[in-house]
Amino acid sequence: MTSVGTDVDRVDGPEKTTGRARYSADRVLPDMAYAHVVLSTIGKGRIRAMNTDAAAGAPGVLRVYTPFQPLKLYPPPPGYGETYAVLQDRDIRFRGQVIGLVVARTFEQAREAAALVTTEYDAQQPSTSLAAGSPGVTAPDQGQGAPPAKFAVLAPGVTSIDQALAASEVTVQGTYTQGSQHHVAMEPHATVAVWQDGHLTAYCGAQMPQVHAVSLAAQLGVEADRVRVLSPYVGGAFGSRVATWPDIALASAAALDLDRPVKLVLAREQVFTMVGHRPAVSQTVRLGASADGVLNAVSHKSDVAMPMPTVGSWVMVPAQDTSGALYKTPNLAIDQRVVPLDMPPTWAMRGPNEAPGGFAIETAMDELAVSLRMDPLRLRLRNYATTAAGTGRPWSSKHLRECYETGAERFGWSSRPRSGTVDGQWLVGTGMATAIYPAARFPAAVRVRFRDDGTAVVASATADIGTGAVTLLSICGSDALGIPLSRVEPRLGDSALPPGAPAVGSAGAGSTAPVIRSAAQAAITALIDLAVTHPDSPFYGMTADQVRYHDGYLDAGAGRSMGFARLLKLTGTAGVEATANGGPGPEAGQYAFHSFGAHFCEVRGNRFTGEPRVSRFTTVVDIGTVVNAQATRSQIVGSVIFGIGHALLEVDPLEDSGRLAAGNLGDYLVPVNADIPDIDVHWLDIPDTVYSPFGARGVGELATVGSAAAIGNAIHDATGIRVRDLPITLDKLLG
């Protein structure tokens, strides 16, 4: 009886609810010193001088590191984080850059001494305006078979997207903007670094522990096999723990220099500039259609703020997997540009391209529906795509139509209140939007080990950032081996394990699940091999095909059956194991791979204060096979809530000085309990066996995409006001 697809409580639930789960900063080691970083307070320039006398002489201080007395560090490998190494020069690239590290005996002493460091700068005026820098330059090529940042697909005889738009009976155009946003994982970035005999153990949150280890080794200038990253519990990530930010290397280098363990926990305010964020973006979407709503042209341009090359970052391309794939259109033009600014580093944040891109195209589609006086759901069905517009490839599996239909039914779309319905002091409106997210598959290795106590270990160096990955290892291991969940020990979050799938791109589950099956099969083969070749085995001398494995037993028929624990004990074997590798195959170049969903929501806008409140939300998704119903439900609900923050709350303005102005949790608002209604979610559970034999595509980010648009569309329906600049705060509704 498999538990795949059922509600399974998280196997780490008892640890997480009792406080026993140990996150990075929860290590308290003998003789451990505490570090605190010092950050730049100007947006651009150069350090002229630093006075560290007061800090160095403060009680408890062990060492003060600055560019004048640095720890030796090297930049991370290209693509693993920033392009420079902190403390190695006096250049100020952005406000909030590390310029010092103070290490003391206690946390309080380190923090106080850090505040005593004074710095003189030769300041320059930073460039911080996205609007002033737009239009930018074409975004760099994403490589690895990704579409170019700028491309057009035009019908025969059409010479430009402008011509196609001009020839359309109806056109709409909108420019959609949003400011900087932050991941705000609840666990501030933290490292505990311990060296022993030239080998480093770093406890730090990592979405991909092995990549962290490789990058950290490069930053420290040591061989990779001297570094082990342990990250068993990660207090949220959302993209902020993909790159290796400078704090991990700083703590590690200081621990080596001082020859004692060092703990470095970033203050919440420091997290806002040090670990990447989602940059501001301006997008213009133009749609051309016939009078009955058939799309003729889709144009999507974006200008994304990005840090200077001297800082480095991940580059947002918001159009290609949204407008580039969502609808059937004979004419499509994508133009994704970047505007380099003097700003802190950026990185992918949940639905990194697709959440901003989805807001733009799905709001524009609503504007088209309004302009056509057409049901926005009907408009989407009329332009339903069966091949991806950008590439022309068919999808591995696509059931978006059922998402629309099921969602509309559950929400009661056909009987929704008419636009501008008044209920007391509230204006009531409804909106809908489509969700889409690319379904990547990464190479992954998994090891399965039978042990002589009757348990099995399923191990892979992936990460559980709250997704439920550790529970997934148990569920899939139990399923593949036919033994209860309680007899499976899942292991992840350790760079020494077989190379696992990164917990990024919503692809951890999809990439890992099929390989667990392969690894289990390989381990069973090894177990049977032991059974027929070991002289102490009752199956000795048989051929392998005479022995069958099922539900933890080896069975040769005629009552000759034995549990694997007994076999291992009889043969004096502690364990039998096998490792399997898996990844995308030739199908990768033949199909388009996406997950899909449909959002329907009701929003109430206060007639007197403008306050918008989400009152109902239904989301239906098509994600392939579901491994754990409970964790899947939580992921979808969490994604929608992320979208509610995107729509109504989250922005961190970048000031002229280069300062991100809202860098704390009192000014950068994320949803709280009172902001969130009950959320109705449903999934289709149709396996995508082209994607993988297991059929699960993953779910972590999908429902973040389109949810902001659904809310904005409902606000327009309620109030008649179209807000194209996120977040939709009440001041924008007090026309």
Next chain:
Amino acid sequence: MASRSPSTPPHRDGLSRRGFIGRTGAVVAGTAAASAPLDTARAAPQSAPAQQGENLVAVALTVNGRSVRLMADPRWTLLDTLRERLSLTGTKKGCDRGQCGACTVHVEGRRVLSCLTLTASVDGEHVTTVEGLSDGEHLHPMQRAFIAHDGFQCGYCTSGQIMSAVALVGEGHADTDDDIKEYMSGNICRCGAYPFIRDAIKDAREEMR
């Protein structure tokens, strides 16, 4: 939008900011006169690492039913004392300035933000952390309900959510959905488990009564 009621709700015995400041001053003044350092290694049940700091003051408190005596740097927050000196790391630091609720513990049965509470200000008081809720492997009804309803994902805010939730029931603020939403809004969950946290509270409140 984004109602931000404090984790310590307006409540008849709640610690107001003014009361907090006055109390802290009084306790520090009172204990600074204590002379000989206390033998923390013998007195503290959790083997606290060597205490270091400046202008140390003697503090005696009860944590999870066990008496703890230590020489505290007046700057030590209750949060950092629990985590770094008593190895009670179940209580989490999310922001260190009272904006997120991850550090919520009970002092004399009331929920407080331990990051805004100086250790010296709770001299003589009873502190309960998430580690003190369960009885060995026998979990508190709220802990069981959080597991059963998936009231968490990454788990980092969970200690604070559970400590708030337990206090909420005692306060009489867990009777309606609107009350639960409002009085749990000082505890941020970025993973977005809010609806399931509400389900867990509604489930556990019946068993707690």
